[in-house]
Amino acid sequence: MNASTALYTDRYEYTMLDGALRDGTAERSCVFELFSRRLSGGRRFGVVAGTGRLISLLRNFRFDEAELRLLKDHRVVSDETLTFLENYRFTGRISGYREGELYFPGSPILTIESTFAEAVILETLALSVLNHDSAVATAAARMSIAAGDRPLAEMGARRAQEEAAVAASRAAYIVGFGATSNLEAQRRWGIPTMGTAAHAWTLLHDSEEDAFRSQIANNGVDTTLLVDTYDITTGVQTAIRVAGTNLGGVRLDSGDLPTVAQATREQLDSLGAVNTKITVTSDLDEYAIAALAASPVDAYGVGTSVVTGSGYPTASMVYKLVARQGTDGGWVGVAKASQDKSSMGGRKAAFRTLEYGKATSELVIVSDGFEQVATAAAVPDARALQVTFAEGGDFDSQYEGPAGVELARAHHARVREELPVRGLALSKSDPAIPTVYRDAED
Amino acid sequence: MNASTALYTDRYEYTMLDGALRDGTAERSCVFELFSRRLSGGRRFGVVAGTGRLISLLRNFRFDEAELRLLKDHRVVSDETLTFLENYRFTGRISGYREGELYFPGSPILTIESTFAEAVILETLALSVLNHDSAVATAAARMSIAAGDRPLAEMGARRAQEEAAVAASRAAYIVGFGATSNLEAQRRWGIPTMGTAAHAWTLLHDSEEDAFRSQIANNGVDTTLLVDTYDITTGVQTAIRVAGTNLGGVRLDSGDLPTVAQATREQLDSLGAVNTKITVTSDLDEYAIAALAASPVDAYGVGTSVVTGSGYPTASMVYKLVARQGTDGGWVGVAKASQDKSSMGGRKAAFRTLEYGKATSELVIVSDGFEQVATAAAVPDARALQVTFAEGGDFDSQYEGPAGVELARAHHARVREELPVRGLALSKSDPAIPTVYRDAED
Numbered sequence: 001m002n003a004s005t006a007l008y009t010d011r012y013e014y015t016m017l018d019g020a021l022r023d024g025t026a027e028r029s030c031v032f033e034l035f036s037r038r039l040s041g042g043r044r045f046g047v048v049a050g051t052g053r054l055i056s057l058l059r060n061f062r063f064d065e066a067e068l069r070l071l072k073d074h075r076v077v078s079d080e081t082l083t084f085l086e087n088y089r090f091t092g093r094i095s096g097y098r099e100g101e102l103y104f105p106g107s108p109i110l111t112i113e114s115t116f117a118e119a120v121i122l123e124t125l126a127l128s129v130l131n132h133d134s135a136v137a138t139a140a141a142r143m144s145i146a147a148g149d150r151p152l153a154e155m156g157a158r159r160a161q162e163e164a165a166v167a168a169s170r171a172a173y174i175v176g177f178g179a180t181s182n183l184e185a186q187r188r189w190g191i192p193t194m195g196t197a198a199h200a201w202t203l204l205h206d207s208e209e210d211a212f213r214s215q216i217a218n219n220g221v222d223t224t225l226l227v228d229t230y231d232i233t234t235g236v237q238t239a240i241r242v243a244g245t246n247l248g249g250v251r252l253d254s255g256d257l258p259t260v261a262q263a264t265r266e267q268l269d270s271l272g273a274v275n276t277k278i279t280v281t282s283d284l285d286e287y288a289i290a291a292l293a294a295s296p297v298d299a300y301g302v303g304t305s306v307v308t309g310s311g312y313p314t315a316s317m318v319y320k321l322v323a324r325q326g327t328d329g330g331w332v333g334v335a336k337a338s339q340d341k342s343s344m345g346g347r348k349a350a351f352r353t354l355e356y357g358k359a360t361s362e363l364v365i366v367s368d369g370f371e372q373v374a375t376a377a378a379v380p381d382a383r384a385l386q387v388t389f390a391e392g393g394d395f396d397s398q399y400e401g402p403a404g405v406e407l408a409r410a411h412h413a414r415v416r417e418e419l420p421v422r423g424l425a426l427s428k429s430d431p432a433i434p435t436v437y438r439d440a441e442d
Numbered sequence: 443m444n445a446s447t448a449l450y451t452d453r454y455e456y457t458m459l460d461g462a463l464r465d466g467t468a469e470r471s472c473v474f475e476l477f478s479r480r481l482s483g484g485r486r487f488g489v490v491a492g493t494g495r496l497i498s499l500l501r502n503f504r505f506d507e508a509e510l511r512l513l514k515d516h517r518v519v520s521d522e523t524l525t526f527l528e529n530y531r532f533t534g535r536i537s538g539y540r541e542g543e544l545y546f547p548g549s550p551i552l553t554i555e556s557t558f559a560e561a562v563i564l565e566t567l568a569l570s571v572l573n574h575d576s577a578v579a580t581a582a583a584r585m586s587i588a589a590g591d592r593p594l595a596e597m598g599a600r601r602a603q604e605e606a607a608v609a610a611s612r613a614a615y616i617v618g619f620g621a622t623s624n625l626e627a628q629r630r631w632g633i634p635t636m637g638t639a640a641h642a643w644t645l646l647h648d649s650e651e652d653a654f655r656s657q658i659a660n661n662g663v664d665t666t667l668l669v670d671t672y673d674i675t676t677g678v679q680t681a682i683r684v685a686g687t688n689l690g691g692v693r694l695d696s697g698d699l700p701t702v703a704q705a706t707r708e709q710l711d712s713l714g715a716v717n718t719k720i721t722v723t724s725d726l727d728e729y730a731i732a733a734l735a736a737s738p739v740d741a742y743g744v745g746t747s748v749v750t751g752s753g754y755p756t757a758s759m760v761y762k763l764v765a766r767q768g769t770d771g772g773w774v775g776v777a778k779a780s781q782d783k784s785s786m787g788g789r790k791a792a793f794r795t796l797e798y799g800k801a802t803s804e805l806v807i808v809s810d811g812f813e814q815v816a817t818a819a820a821v822p823d824a825r826a827l828q829v830t831f832a833e834g835g836d837f838d839s840q841y842e843g844p845a846g847v848e849l850a851r852a853h854h855a856r857v858r859e860e861l862p863v864r865g866l867a868l869s870k871s872d873p874a875i876p877t878v879y880r881d882a883e884d
Binding site: 005007014015016018019022023028032057066070071074076120123124125128129131132157158159160161162163164165166167168183184186187194196198199200203204205214215218219228229230231253254255307308309313321327336337338 | 461464
């Protein structure tokens with residue numbers, strides 16, 4: 001896992017670096033900000049995810065022979081720039097929202113402070129990781145809210161690119177999913193895995209009964225049997241005949257789930273299997289989960305919709321230059337004015353104001369330069385949202401690896417409690433809280 | 443790139459393997475089939491992509507110490523199964539549609555013939571790769587059709603997980619995109635890269651004019667200037683004042699593109715820059731591209747929509763057991779009957795019937811066992827759709843690496859010519875051709 005990540009970039013970043021080294025602007029101190037202008041799909045909140053992955057990937061953002069050769073062979077940059085890259089190491093400061101934190105339009109999710117040269121080439125990698133992982137985490141958090149206390153498992157690997165699937169398992173776990181089907185996610189991030197049998201298991205055997213008998217012999221009576229390969233009623237009957245009333249669970253993967261779950265519960269109860277659990281796994285998303293709230297379902301398995309962000313497979317975060325040193329060495333807030341794509345110049349400090357423990361606003365205090373413009377003490381009844389991930393090029397390892405995932409999961413559970421009731425609804429609307437900008441000078 | 447891929451799997455595959463080794467069914471000869479019941483989004487065709495990647499990943503599907511330890515530590519399988527896996531090597535046959543080929547509902551995209559034990563654990567990896575890459579390729583092919591002869595570049599890396607982005611660049615290139623912004627895609631798959639400057643380039647400098655001057659000094663007058671950081675009309679005027687009328691191009695990344703493109707063309711022409719090209723890059727998808735057909739646009743850059751499959755980020759391919767040896771050694775076609783998720787048992791041979799060079803149907807001939815049931819000679823006026831990717835565990839290397847990408851790109855260009863006119867429309871409808879099943883005995 002220490003391959004160089006320096007080519008997960010768009011070519012134009014190197015073209016800009018090349019030009020800036022030539023014209024002298026490369027050394028200008030800059031503040032880049034990663035933020036989102038809006039929440040996708042009329043959602044009430046977003047969840048930041050991917051930060052722990054990004055930190056590890058940034059550690060490996062360096063130029064070995066293979067990377068330099070690619071840039072040379074395709075004349076991406078000049079020889080002078082190759083020399084600069086050979087010695088490249090990010091030495092600046094990165095701060096931002098903790099993984100698992102909620103975000104809203106304009107939240108300064110990540111702030112990168114360094115020379116232009118050091119920061120400009122991190123754009124694509126930072127956005128790839130945070131846009132993907134946050135899109136999954138946001139959708140998954142809505143599913144977790146809809147599921148309430150019932151356990152949720154992520155099983156969407158087959159519907160996502162193989163590496164994206166591992167990142168998706170991780171993001172879903174951070175916001176409350178309890179397990180994944182994906183073994184690579186367990187290996188890499190320590191996420192518990194689950195899973196018993198597919199339809200192929202039943203089809204492989206000469207009869208459904210043979211398949212059930214074998215599964216119970218191998219996995220014990222507390223296993224979960226998949227009962228819908230042929231006919232669900234027959235499947236349930238066979239399952240209890242073979243396993244007895246102590247069968248752990250049955251899984252339903254097709255049909256109109258509220259109807260089927262109800263009928264299956266009644267059948268199980270009538271057979272005396274009152275403790276046998278029902279897991280449903282067919283085409284679930286946050287709306288289907290919510291619609292099953294009153295049904296006798298014990299656990300959910302979610303596939304496609306969680307790994308694809310339930311209709312919004314990417315967040316709309318962007319990476320923008322918001323402040324830089326001017327010719328005189330002083331700070332200049334900068335912003336583009338493009339139609340519908342304007343940005344707000346200046347460095348930002350962010351706070352979540354709270355009343356009785358519930359969020360009331362996303363307070364963003366704007367100044368020009370590098371300095372931390374406001375501290376938590378300066379804003380009473382508010383929580384400071386930014387922490388430091390890297391200082392002088394040293395990355396803070398506490399956010400990385402499986403430990404970082406657990407930290408993010410705990411943080412998310414804590415801050416989701418701050419969501420006002422209107423933030424929990426699934427319907428499309430405005431963000432749960434407004435973003436309020438204040439000038440540091442005020 | 444030779445890390446083991448054996449844990450890109452769902453846990454239940456190993457649970458089934460474990461049970462099958464215990465009850466003796468693991469050695470049954472099986473035919474698994476990867477297919478899609480439908481085309482997402484009322485599209486008229488799908489494009490198979492990812493095959494070349496999959497072959498390379500399957501080569502590395504093996505169990506080293508780390509994989510065995512994970513399976514042992516989490517008690518996924520028994521010690522006997524660990525011993526089996528230690529020696530695992532796929533020794534069967536894999537055949538299917540060539541990369542770049544079109545597919546339709548029921549097309550037998552991939553057929554895996556081996557023992558149950560060898561094939562059951564390949565499900566997730568095969569689906570992850572083909573579902574993702576085919577979703578991107580299918581969306582990208584529609585964009586390529588909409589763009590006609592105008593060049594298309596993929597620049598969506600920032601809106602996809604970092605590894606998924608590389609796979610997406612590859613899939614888009616196979617179906618007709620000419621370039622990508624993604625340097626890793628160039629390194630790994632040989633895809634040409636492009637890109638000049640972002641808004642940060644302009645904001646970094648003291649004025650737009652400074653930024654343009656520097657870019658031209660560094661990249662020459664045939665570069666493309668991004669002119670919408672502040673005001674497009676002023677930007678274009680500055681661009682031509684600085685570069686002269688031989689400026690290579692301008693890029694528009696915001697605004698109502700048909701209007702802005704028209705105004706920019708008129709302005710460029712009035713300034714004498716009649717050969718300066720216009721590239722547009724703002725929120726394009728196949729519909730926006732089609733809507734610009736009559737506009738004076740020279741090239742398109744597509745981001746989010748292509749890497750996320752333009753509304754359908756995953757194909758709906760599934761991996762199903764369709765035939766197996768029975769207790770007597772004879773073949774049994776198997777199929778599940780689950781509501782809305784039924785499958786068709788039996789091994790399939792697939793042909794595209796043609797009339798005057800245009801496709802008229804997807805002919806699928808169904809039999810029970812391992813034997814190739816029909817050859818091209820048996821079906822006149824048709825093209826046989828399946829080739830062999832692996833035989834006796836030997837993978838055919840011609841489909842891998844950059845050479846495989848070029849092969850797939852050429853194949854796609856050829857077979858897209860077979861699409862009947864109704865297959866080219868963007869609106870939602872039925873598949874361009876019907877899928878016709880025929881029994882091998884008939």
